[in-house]
Amino acid sequence: MTIIQMMRAGALAVVMAGSIGLALDVSQAQERPVAGKTINGPASWYGGKFHGRKTANGERYNMNEMTAAHKTLPFGTKVRVTNQRNGRSVIVRINDRGPFVGNRVIDLSRGAAAVIDMIQTGVVPVRIDLL
Known part of the structure; x- marks a missing residue:
């Protein structure tokens, strides 16, 4: 497939998505997960008002x-x-987009945050292992 053909196919997908009311945001395209990949950075949690x-x-x-x-x-x-401050870990399923604050790498549900003991702290350094 040539570049022109790929561009036309992409444009067609955008037009078709638009015609049925879908919004496509290429800035948030899903990356293909690679088991064993590790991500490090700050994690936060969200709860009450989103429940x-x-x-x-x-x-x-x-x-x-x-x-x-x-x-x-x-x-x-x-x-x-894994909470890098205390070594506690939890397995979670990705079902939402975010976090959109600073350099945070993941936003946990309140339940998951409780398992790794980060409720009071709010933000902790974590290691994320793709399974």
Whole structure:
């Protein structure tokens, strides 16, 4: 397929998506997960005011489930998140987009944050292992 053909195919996808009311945001394209890949950085958590609202993948957010928001990992991806301050870890499923604050790499549900003991701290350094 030539570059011109690829561009036309992409334009067609955008036009078709627009005609059925879908918005495509290429800045948040999902990256293909690679098992064993590690991401390090600060994590935060979200809860109360989002409980019951729809997540980016369309399901209802339950702050007590083991879920998380990530900017680019595909929905359904499972990752192990380890609090680097205390060594505690939790396995979560990506079901939302974010975080959109500073350099944070993941936003955990309240339930997942409780497992790794970060509720009071709010933001902690973590290691994320793609499973």
